Amino acid sequence: MNDHWHRLHPxxxxxxxxxxxxxxxxxxxxxxxxxxxxxxxxLAFVGVGATIAASYGWASYHWTGFRATTAQIELKxxxxxxxxxxxxxxxxxxxxxxxxxTARLFGLVELRVEVASGAGSEMRFQYLDQEDATALRExxxxxxxxxxxxxxxxxxDLAADTSRVMLEVPASHVVMxxxxxxxxxxxxxxxxxxxxxxxxxxxxxxxxxxxxLPIMLAIAITTFRTVESYxxxxxxxxxxxxxxxxxxxxxxxQKVPVGRIQGIRMxxxxxxxxxGRARLSVDVAGYRNVNVNGTAETVVLAPVAARKAVHILLxxxxxxxxxxxxxxxxxxxxxxxxxxxxxxxxxxxxxETWAIAREGAFRRRTDIVAHAKAQSIRVTQGxxxxxxxxxxxxxxxxxxxxxxxxxxxxxxxxxxxxWLSRKLGHTSH
Amino acid sequence: xxxDFQPIARAARVIWGLSGIGVxxxxxxxxxxxxxxxSDTAAIAVVVTTLILDGxxxxxxxxxxxxxxxxxxxxxxxxKRGVMIRRLTIIPYGRMQFIxxxxxxxxxxxxxxxxxxxxAAAATDARIPMVKDQEAQRLREQLxxxxxxxxxxx
Numbered sequence: 001m002n003d004h005w006h007r008l009h010p011x012x013x014x015x016x017x018x019x020x021x022x023x024x025x026x027x028x029x030x031x032x033x034x035x036x037x038x039x040x041x042x043l044a045f046v047g048v049g050a051t052i053a054a055s056y057g058w059a060s061y062h063w064t065g066f067r068a069t070t071a072q073i074e075l076k077x078x079x080x081x082x083x084x085x086x087x088x089x090x091x092x093x094x095x096x097x098x099x100x101x102t103a104r105l106f107g108l109v110e111l112r113v114e115v116a117s118g119a120g121s122e123m124r125f126q127y128l129d130q131e132d133a134t135a136l137r138e139x140x141x142x143x144x145x146x147x148x149x150x151x152x153x154x155x156x157d158l159a160a161d162t163s164r165v166m167l168e169v170p171a172s173h174v175v176m177x178x179x180x181x182x183x184x185x186x187x188x189x190x191x192x193x194x195x196x197x198x199x200x201x202x203x204x205x206x207x208x209x210x211x212x213l214p215i216m217l218a219i220a221i222t223t224f225r226t227v228e229s230y231x232x233x234x235x236x237x238x239x240x241x242x243x244x245x246x247x248x249x250x251x252x253x254q255k256v257p258v259g260r261i262q263g264i265r266m267x268x269x270x271x272x273x274x275x276g277r278a279r280l281s282v283d284v285a286g287y288r289n290v291n292v293n294g295t296a297e298t299v300v301l302a303p304v305a306a307r308k309a310v311h312i313l314l315x316x317x318x319x320x321x322x323x324x325x326x327x328x329x330x331x332x333x334x335x336x337x338x339x340x341x342x343x344x345x346x347x348x349x350x351x352e353t354w355a356i357a358r359e360g361a362f363r364r365r366t367d368i369v370a371h372a373k374a375q376s377i378r379v380t381q382g383x384x385x386x387x388x389x390x391x392x393x394x395x396x397x398x399x400x401x402x403x404x405x406x407x408x409x410x411x412x413x414x415x416x417x418x419w420l421s422r423k424l425g426h427t428s429h
Numbered sequence: 430x431x432x433d434f435q436p437i438a439r440a441a442r443v444i445w446g447l448s449g450i451g452v453x454x455x456x457x458x459x460x461x462x463x464x465x466x467x468s469d470t471a472a473i474a475v476v477v478t479t480l481i482l483d484g485x486x487x488x489x490x491x492x493x494x495x496x497x498x499x500x501x502x503x504x505x506x507x508x509k510r511g512v513m514i515r516r517l518t519i520i521p522y523g524r525m526q527f528i529x530x531x532x533x534x535x536x537x538x539x540x541x542x543x544x545x546x547x548x549a550a551a552a553t554d555a556r557i558p559m560v561k562d563q564e565a566q567r568l569r570e571q572l573x574x575x576x577x578x579x580x581x582x583x
Contacts, residue, residue, distance in 0.1 A: 285549065374521070374524075375520075375521075375524045375548040375549050375550035375553055376518055376519060376520045376521075376524065376548055376550060376552075376553040376555060377518070377519040378516060378517065378518045378519070378552075378553075379516070379517040380514060380515070380516045380517075381514065381515040381516075382513070382514050383513050383514070386515065391515075394552065396548075396550035396551075396552040396553050397550055398548075398549035398550055399550075403550075403552060415517070418517065418519060419519075422505060422519050422521070425521065426504050426505075426521060426523075
């Protein structure tokens, strides 16, 4: 990398507009009779279309470019609506490699540079070839401060991952964990309407069946996309930290900057617990990992894995601390009046570095936050809680989702823990 | 919790009190006019109710005002507030990203402003309303300076 402007891959405009081309071809195919009736008009249409497409492609290729200097990365995009975005290198949170299906056909990849701020602030390089992508990624990573990248080893070839594999999730487990529930629901619905249909064929049931069809379809699509995104899930460990690789149609490689992790979440849904399975995710500061529904999400380190495997992953994040060996303190009896069911499943634990909160009857959730990562510590006490001498303690982090929340503690404990957490927070760094 | 909390300016009670009383009184006045068409007793009853509500609001504003407090400790700022829902917020100086001050027209008239503290956490919601302009100025400069002194990465 030097101070020159670089271009994206020449095929990029074509790949980006491939779906439009596909639609055009389909539309044209439907007019096939007209084509035979007036071949010259059709030819003229194709000619004009091809010319427009070619000039757009050329303009897009010509006007899109990026430049990386030590201070900032710049990306110019757009033909009609030009955009020039600059990202100071010290604000870069992460750099991911994505391989959407269309790009993969041509052996290209997409680089995503994530920044610590709100929506749409990331930079997408669509598309680069392996070599350029590796060079740019390498360049950005070596600019990162030492705290986020302890050792600066050369980036391994994106295709051949030689690092130590920590976790591999078989596709069958993903299908079982995420597929069976929703698809079972759809099947039950279908069966229900089918049975009713055999008994009576009133207009009402037909309407109900038809109106529920889009819902079932939506469930099926969401399920498919979830399963697809966790397909071939693999967490490996290289010299820089953790690398997550996942996805079937859209292969995604995420590097997890361990030093920037704000919170860790382990989830154990009711049914999974029977099989000793858990899900592990982390919240990285300012990192916008957008899920299929478009909402900001956490970075998944294990979509579904045996508790033992999750604990091995956890060791990389929180050291030798065994969260099951700690004493999980439950809430006082008075909390039953405030939350009769939920309070039975509330507990907190911790040591001088970590605060751990557990809640959830059906879906057990364990959130782990470092005292030193607290952006603010709050104690809140509603009117009911005051009557019962209870209070809730929050440790807010810079993450999107994961914060420490200790609901309904004894009021005095909540205040004491707040001061304690604060003290531990500023002595440990 | 044995901190010495600084109270916010008395203007808070005046501003919160008067804005509530203004709304209640306006509503009361309209109701009084309608009621006076029916009977004088009804009108008097409405006036008395309005006055009681005004008094009650003034009392509430006083409690709200007194509930607010802030303490500048060695390495963090502590803010307490709330009558119905009590809240205590501890913000390490090093976590403050930037400090804003804000002033509405009524606040300008009484020479007070609101100091808003921004951290990287969305849930923090830390502000100190109705501090005297001079104090707000001092707080902003002091907090910005301390923020730079103790600055820590994410």
